[in-house]
């Protein structure tokens with residue numbers, strides 16, 4: 001019993017799924033209730049994000065199809081205005097007309113960064129760990145990070161917002177990621193779906 005009890009308070013670092021494992025293209029499943037298992041998973045997500053020096057993580061990035069994302073900008077450029085956030089079933093309900101460009105990276109796309117254009121402000125609805133509903137208007141860098149994470153829950157990568165020429169330039173980087181050839185400081189889930197990689201040479205086109 002004591003072993004069981006201690007295992008419920010300990011959190012673990014989960015391996016990160018990378019391009020182009022199928023779960024990263026899946027649309028997340030809504031969370032119906034919050035129980036101990038969900039709370040434990042959320043703790044594991046926060047620990048995984050921090051362990052990888054990330055500022056955001058979506059559940060499908062650790063192989064779980066539920067609509068959960070975590071964000072923490074508190075250590076990013078000394079930004080202590082934002083406490084760590086857990087977003088369950090998040091939905092962006094409005095976007096600003098004004099957009100800007102900024103560089104983004106992703107734990108699922110190690111060593112690949114690119115400039116991404118996004119609206120500078122959003123309205124977002126989500127539930128927290130106590131299943132309390134929040135409606136918030138968010139601007140600045142946090143708005144960008146939330147859009148990136150909520151994109152993941154819809155099966156979208158940041159490079160889907162990049163124009164075709166830049167995406168073509170990134171092809172070799174993406175290919176190396178899909179072949180598990182890019183080293184990281186955090187554990188990765190090995191890609192077992194390599195046959196689907198476009199242009200990998202593993203399968204001939206008919």
Ligand SMILES: [Zn+2]
Pocket residue numbers: 105106107108148152
């Ligand atoms: Zn990402």
